[in-house]
Amino acid sequence: MRPPDPRAERTRSSALASARELLVEQGLAGLTHGAVAARSGVSRATLYRHWPEPADLVCDAVAWHIEAVRPEPTGDLRADLLAELSATHAMLHEPVMEQAMRVIIERAGVDPRFAEVKVSLHRSGTGAVRAILADAIARAELPAELDIDLAVDQLHGPLFFRRLVAHRTFDLDYVRRVIDQFLSSHRPEIQRPQGHS
Amino acid sequence: MRPPDPRAERTRSSALASARELLVEQGLAGLTHGAVAARSGVSRATLYRHWPEPADLVCDAVAWHIEAVRPEPTGDLRADLLAELSATHAMLHEPVMEQAMRVIIERAGVDPRFAEVKVSLHRSGTGAVRAILADAIARAELPAELDIDLAVDQLHGPLFFRRLVAHRTFDLDYVRRVIDQFLSSHRPEIQRPQGHS
Structure with missing residues (x-):
């Protein structure tokens, strides 16, 4: 090479x-x-x-944006998830990135080129969370049998649903609660921050 | 009247x-x-x-579809969530309803009429889950301090994310796992079906 x-x-x-x-x-x-x-x-x-x-430019441009705002992982599971999903939060509240995501979701339903773009963006957009979860499994902080695909949906899904489907904004406290409930369902031995018994 | x-x-x-x-x-x-x-x-x-x-017709037509496939609640929390989210699963895999949702998500970003449609559809689409959760809280099967808005996002979010963002299909086993992990994070005293310790 x-x-x-x-x-x-x-x-x-x-x-x-x-x-x-x-x-x-x-x-x-x-x-x-x-x-x-x-x-x-x-x-x-x-x-x-x-x-x-144009779909190739869109893909690289959005991927570049995703990379540009990507935080460096520290090895602290909760902190790394929070940093990563805070970047997703920022992207979902940045008007043009938000609209670009809406357009890509719509066009992907009818245009195979945009469907490829979306698959590629989904891969790069969720790659960091996958790596964070895999590292936590390697450190035995999450169960070895964790379904990483499902975990990605449980972490990203609520954020996208609230912003793009419910059409509501949300703050970082919301992001923290999504992460803490995810962690509490997979690490039940740890004290729950929400006081649920 | x-x-x-x-x-x-x-x-x-x-x-x-x-x-x-x-x-x-x-x-x-x-x-x-x-x-x-x-x-x-x-x-x-x-x-x-x-x-x-036309946006009014779209709203009523989609709302009518949502009502037409709506199951009757039985008072069994898990079974009712499963019936309701199975209807959401069916809608996300019915080509034209799926594309209608994609279009509404995109148009809502730029057209206030569609934004209203989306808010209204979101209300009717999530109303049944809200009612099921409120009934379970009244029966003390879920904690009184449950944030119903967040719970709706945790239940619907993964399904929408996987179908409309990850661009993948999913089966009812996936729906069951989303529900079971949601229930296990809010009802930790109940045996986990996934074997996570």
């Missing part, structure tokens, strides 16, 4: 930074090859070579 | 039945006043009087 070409990396970063700005300023409708070329100075030909369809 | 006029009720039922058929056959795009009039025989003028905008 060749090492990455630094100039190609710079071009890619510049294009994605512009794509991300456009997504935040104008939503998906503004994220076209022409607009990214005009803002980044990267040629349309290069953009089309890297990202043949 | 006057008793409902039987003829007006019949007109309303006939229009909504046609609207529901159109929604299932053609999605939201096919649910227009003209198409409902043609199918139901109810005049456009009457339709516009009852449902001034």
Whole structure:
């Protein structure tokens, strides 16, 4: 494998930074090859070579946003889940990211390209939580038989449901309660913070 | 208050039945006043009087679907949750209802009429679970301090997240596990079915 070409990396970063700005300023409708070329100075030909369809740019731009706000895990299960889901909380309350997620959910139902985008975003968006849970299992802080897919749904699901389906905002106290109830159902020996007996 | 006029009720039922058929056959795009009039025989003028905008028809048609598949509660907490979330499971796997939900989630982000529709659907869609939980609290089967809003998110959230965000299907065994883990976190004295210690 060749090492990455630094100039190609710079071009890619510049294009994605512009794509991300456009997504935040104008939503998906503004994220076209022409607009990214005009803002980044990267040629349309290069953009089309890297990202043949707008859905590819959307995917990388949103994935870049997910990476940019990703906290470093510390090895403290509760603190790491809280940091990660706080980033999800921030994304669900950032107007354009929120709308981008709504659009991707809708388009994925009818457009296979967007369905791929969504699968890819779901993978990168939940990857950190999967890693945190796997590490906690390795440290014997969670049961070895934990179903990580189900755990991801139990942690992310309430947040997405409240913001995108119930159409309500929520605060970090809500995030803490989702995490604490998740932990209490899998680590019953630990004192419950909610006082449920 | 006057008793409902039987003829007006019949007109309303006939229009909504046609609207529901159109929604299932053609999605939201096919649910227009003209198409409902043609199918139901109810005049456009009457339709516009009852449902001034397409969003009103969408709301009533989806709400009608929610009511049509709603099971009767029996007073058995786990069985009632399972029946109710099985109906949600069915809806999330019925292609047009699923796509209708995707469209409503997207449109609600930009169109206040759809935001109202979504709030109303969320209320009717989660009302049965709220009632089941409130009854269980009244029977002292769940703690009096249970946060019913959070509980609704914990029960519905994983299902919506898995189908609409992770873009995966799921079976009734998944629904049972979501319910059992929810119950085990709120009723820790009861034997866990998953074998988590």
